[in-house]
């Protein structure tokens with residue numbers, strides 16, 4: 001075990017009590033990065049070599065110099081008898097969709113490949129103020145549009161630490177892969193339809209999509225502004241809670257940031273879960289596909305191994321005194337993806353309009369006399385396939401003659417999805433649940449190239465995560481075992497608005513009760529190889 005394998009909680013404690021220095025922890029992480037990461041993502045990567053295929057490629061840019069200055073400052077404050085904060089000396093990575101002053105912010109797109117923001121995103125700033133050390137910016141799907149990282153303009157894309165022929169998930173794939181192999185104890189990701197929870201599940205880490213507005217979006221490059229949530233990835237529930245606690249809260253720079261006070265998650269974490277009502281819903285044990293030929297919805301059960309992992313977790317929670325409530329109805333779950341397709345594309349197309357070659361980022365060379373030509377060329381040359389597709393689709397779906405048919409209808413479906421959750425969580429209601437337990441994803445990590453190119457199929461990997469984004473409610477994904485191929489399985493806990501503390505408590509109770517199980521002792525094979 002190296003320093004970089006310690007939890008954030010332990011690192012902060014050791015640094016504050018001068019048992020290790022922040023610089024030593026940083027060096028341990030950089031050493032790990034050099035061993036496992038391989039070359040960072042680049043715009044013109046050339047051939048992907050067999051050597052590339054054995055590395056993780058979580059990073060787009062390593063900010064070593066800045067990190068060293070931050071770590072030295074933390075050590076100096078400790079030496080002077082000060083407390084640098086809750087994340088003292090904790091190495092973190094940041095999805096390259098958040099601005100960090102002094103570093104580049106690419107959104108994994110050619111159009112922002114030369115962009116350096118003059119300011120730092122609020123959640124990153126809060127982590128820095130609490131003593132965190134930013135190791136670098138990690139890869140993602142272009143503008144977060146995807147579930148595998150394969151759409152990044154910066155290749156090689158991240159690979160799954162448990163099997164490097166598989167995807168790390170997405171869009172926060174770099175974040176999940178980095179955390180899983182000790183390249184930082186924590187990572188800051190974003191979740192619009194599942195982008196924190198899905199890669200967390202694929203890489204065997206913890207991932208949190210907080211309540212909408214719990215964490216400020218200031219400095220986050222927008223995808224779907226009514227859905228986007230910054231959220232932590234970590235190796236344990238305790239670390240995720242510590243991280244969320246540090247970055248959450250009101251922010252004068254983001255009007256949609258909630259003013260609800262941030263509770264002390266850590267104080268509640270170890271409490272028992274006796275008497276909590278935890279629901280299971282058949283709606284989350286199947287996926288619904290729209291068959292374009294017959295214009296019908298058809299449903300398929302999720303794989304047995306994933307269902308079994310959820311049922312086993314339910315058994316563990318029952319053993320701790322939770323009441324398991326079966327057959328919870330959430331009838332509008334099946335409309336989650338079509339609804340998301342419409343709302344997210346409309347919002348994305350609006351957000352993408354700011355990239356025009358004038359204000360920031362890439363500008364097409366050549367004759368600039370014609371403004372439209374400048375827009376066309378800039379976007380044509382520098383947007384990848386996903387931004388182009390989403391922009392076109394969003395414009396179409398919100399055009400005056402189709403808006404009622406698609407966008408307004410999607411907004412109504414979204415309200416129904418929200419009311420499904422309100423019904424099951426209402427205190428005094430028929431179900432009065434504290435949380436819902438579901439699989440995080442309908443499959444484990446798929447092979448690289450296996451789904452890429454089929455936007456619709458790719459989107460379906462978010463089927464079990466996306467309704468939380470529509471409803472604005474929090475979701476926590478935690479590891480819950482492995483499938484027969486040795487790939488991690490994740491389970492998800494969903495709860496009512498601002499119930500993160502309770503979800504952490506349930507997740508932590510599950511960790512405690514499964515502590516001794518064989519699967520908890522496993523480490524990604526790539527780490528065994530280097531030790």
Ligand code: GLN
Nearest residue numbers: 144145146192193194195
């Ligand atoms: N995979 C989803 C998409 O492509 C979700 C992405 C996200 O949450 N940012 O839209």
